[in-house]
Amino acid sequence: MIVGLVGVVIAFIVNLLYSSLHILGRVAGITSSPSHFFYGLLVILIGLIGSVLAAFAPIVGAVLLAIAGIAFFFIAGWWALFASPFLLIGAVLAFEHNRTHPQAAG
Numbered sequence: 001m002i003v004g005l006v007g008v009v010i011a012f013i014v015n016l017l018y019s020s021l022h023i024l025g026r027v028a029g030i031t032s033s034p035s036h037f038f039y040g041l042l043v044i045l046i047g048l049i050g051s052v053l054a055a056f057a058p059i060v061g062a063v064l065l066a067i068a069g070i071a072f073f074f075i076a077g078w079w080a081l082f083a084s085p086f087l088l089i090g091a092v093l094a095f096e097h098n099r100t101h102p103q104a105a106g
Contacts, residue, residue, distance in 0.1 A: 003093060004051025004065050007086025008044055011072055014083050015040035018076045040075040043068050047087050054090065058098035065091035 019037040050064025069087030072080040
């Protein structure tokens with residue numbers, strides 16, 4: 001859960017920096033899509049939900065963290081290398097925790 005939260009914070013910072021640089025590029029005359037900031041926030045929100053759910057529903061949290069980790073590459077490109085490893089490691093740890101500590105049915 002902590003690793004996922006660290007990844008979400010780093011992803012948020014990278015998204016802000018990436019969006020700011022694109023806004024400055026647009027001011028300079030370089031065309032770019034302005035909607036990637038909102039898609040980045042959506043991916044970060046998915047990662048945040050996944051990291052919180054990892055404590056209660058590890059499989060669901062792991063899937064959401066993995067989706068956020070992979071999707072952030074489509075939003076931020078290679079800048080995602082700063083945040084996505086944390087999200088993907090959080091997903092693996094949540095999945096492994098579920099395998100080593102199965103929850104009692106019933």
